[in-house]
Amino acid sequence: MDKFLTSSQKDHDPSPTSSNEPSCSKSEPEPKRKKCISAVWAHFDKLPNKQLAKCHYCGKEYKTSGNTSNLLEHLKRAHPLAQQVNNENTSSQLERYLTRTDVYGPTSSKKEAIDKAIAAMVATDLQPFSVVEDIGFRNLMRVVDPRYVMPCRKTLRDTHIKNMNESMTEKLKGILDSVDSCAITTDAWTSRANVSYLTVTCHFILNFELKTAVLSTKPLMDETNHSSLNIANTLREICDEWKVFDKLHTIVTDNAASMIKACELLKKKHLPCFAHTLNLVVQDALNLENVQNVLKITKRIVSYFKSSAIAYAKFKNAQGTENPCSLLQEVPTRWNSALQMIQRVLRTREPLTGTLLRCHNAPIPLSEDQFRILKDLCSLLEPFEKATKHASAAKGVTISLIAPAIFALSQSLEELHEQMLTPVGRETCEFLQSNVKKRLFSYENRSAPRLGTLLDPRFKKEGFQNPSNAQQAMLMLEGEVHNVIQGVRSKNSTEELPRNDEETPFLFKCMAGKIKEKNKSSRADSIITIRQYMEQRNAPHDSDPLQYWQINKEHLFALGQCAIKFLCIPASSAESERTFSKTGAIVTERRACLKPKQVNTLVFINKNQWLL
Known part of the structure; x- marks a missing residue:
């Protein structure tokens, strides 16, 4: 008790230096106050160059210049969960979450897989880039995997979506390089933002399976006019970019005069959209x-x-x-x-x-x-x-x-x-x-519908209303088969190795000269091949014509090659119109400021999901 009183008196008694009399002893200097460290540094690392700081979440670097205002702004804008970094009353649970160090690293395979999945979701489900900043979606991802840190809008757009687009583009170019022939459809459309787009879709047969790919959805080269020359130049640029112009044999469009004239300028066959004519x-x-x-x-x-x-x-x-x-x-x-x-x-x-x-x-x-x-x-x-x-x-x-x-x-x-x-x-x-x-x-007078009907085992000549049109189509098919057979034979003759006469059996030496002089008639072979095909019973109405040609690809090889060339042509330009429906769902009131380049990327990924 005495001890307590003594210490209390010492605490309450005025010190000698507090009196009016000057103190004879020199006062000790106060300890230097420790500088308060900003909570922002829990989310940034100082780089060797002290003027720069690197974000833990997205890896972006910012200048500090002696203050942390721009770092705080970055957290509020790109990482909403860190908005309360300067709030002294932040709950301990959230503080532990914000300052945790067990998150997936930028090179983690798990993080890369989730990033790709979110990018695919945005393109497939027509979601805005800002979905990664929506509170509900961020909370969902935090529950699914607390170690995953969401990328910001810009990283999603400029990195993940861009990488996905480039990967799919390279894959499609590789596929188109292996294709011998294709057809395209095209149509024009004006978006909500009053930008006129031209869409081009490509149709081809790969391993006897019909494939459709959207090549481009972009404005015309000259946005000030919609002339046939401008449309032709834009189409040529797109086809050259994908290296399909020389493989292209038919363009399907609506009945607009500018589209028909553009095909004439490109010197490609034009097929008016059958659905539009109906x-x-x-x-x-x-x-x-x-x-x-x-x-x-x-x-x-x-x-x-x-x-x-x-x-x-x-x-x-x-x-x-x-x-x-x-x-x-x-x-x-x-x-x-x-x-x-x-x-x-x-x-x-x-x-x-x-x-x-x-x-x-x-x-x-x-x-x-x-x-x-x-x-x-x-x-x-x-x-x-x-x-x-x-x-x-x-x-x-x-x-x-x-x-x-x-x-x-x-x-x-x-x-x-x-x-x-x-x-x-x-x-x-x-x-x-x-x-x-x-x-x-x-x-019935156009080559594409004629040959397409003949090469469909469900219809053949019976699909024509006018018998004379069927006969003319048969002559056209004969010419196509003749060209295929002749091309194969000329290729085989150049690759054939010279034979050693000493290896020829005795009974065949006398005939060797006559056999060499014998002329091979490609025309006769084409007639025989077509007759064999036509005399077969028509395929059932619910069968797939491409499966038929896959089964008979060796027996009727030349006809199968013609089927690959002509059956890929679509009867209408509906695929281009479907693409515009998707584009209209992308360029909405909420996203009317999307640049044409981003629109093209999102449409390409959305419509070419089979490439994934």
Whole structure:
């Protein structure tokens, strides 16, 4: 107790130096205050050059210049989890996470694998680069693997996406080098950012399997005009970049005059998109006055239900089913949307009419005669929808379907003419018949659809409507097979080693001269080969023509080479349009400032997933 009091008195008693009298003893200097170290240095390393610091997470180097403001800004911008580095009240758990040293290193195979997976996800799922900065995604990755540190947006774009694009590009170039022939489709499109893009897709057969690759989605060389010369120069530049111009024999585009002229400038065969031509045939029929009168009334009824939630609810209740049907509105740019609208109205005829009669200010329901017209239109348009779907298929051979589709449409319209219920239906049917002859019959005169139909074992000569077109196609095929046989023989003759006459058996020496003088007729061999193929029974309708040629690649070698050349041609330019749909999902309002180079990279990775 005395000890405690003594120490307390010492603590509370004024020191002698605190009095007014000057102290005779010199006061000791205070210890130098230790400089506070910024918490930022838990995330950066000082380099030998003291003016630079290196980030633990992304490896970027920054100048310090005696302060850490720019380092802190980098953490806040690129590594949001480190935003609280200067907060004294930071929880110990988060502080341990921020200052941990057991994270994957930049060269870790695990980190590289996750980085590649995130880059592939961004390109495949059309995610923005900023997804790596989203709090929810970062939290998810932290739970999945706490040792993994997310790359910043710039690293993802300029390193991982770029490396993936370069790897896929080199792989595709190697594949195209081994291909002897190919075809391309192309189309133009304007993005939300008002940038006009030209897409080029390449189609070829590799190991008797049809392949499709997007080569480029980039602006025209001269963005100030869309002339045929500008389009031709851009196409030539893209083809030269991929080294496919000399292997290219057909370009498929829409019916635009500039596209047709561009193919003429490039001196390449042009095939108008069959699906686009079908669309023109049907659109002309839908614009007939009597047809428009009924369609306008139908569209008005559908618009009424689309604009009234109460009427729409009554319409669904009137159907009395667990999964009631919804009405579909026509889209001017898609003719088949008119067919879908008609089909849905006919399917819900009774609940639709009953609901209109019970609703206030509703349009007048369709009459019986108008319903009969809709039935006729539905019957006439359904064959065209089937033909469009077949010609626009993404997988499988389509060039061989053009001639049979025209044959089937023409025959269907003849049969439907007798089944029409109304004068409007008969008038529309007659118009479609004449329009099919005007716009579609010319396809049988084109070499690509002709040869494609002959080389499809499902159709052969039976796929043609006009027998004379089939005979002309046979002559063209004979010439193609002759060229293949002649090329193979000339190649073999140069590679054949000279024989030693001493090794020739005695009985064959006298014939050696005659055998050498005997002329080999490639023309006769081509005729025999084609006859063998044509006399075989046609393949089943659900079989794959490329599998047939793979099985018979040795027995019918020359014809198989012709099939590889012509069956790769697509019947439509739908693949280019599908690419633009993806591009529209990439260049959105949120990402309207993407540069064309980044757009091209993302579309290339997204559409060429088979290369991964």
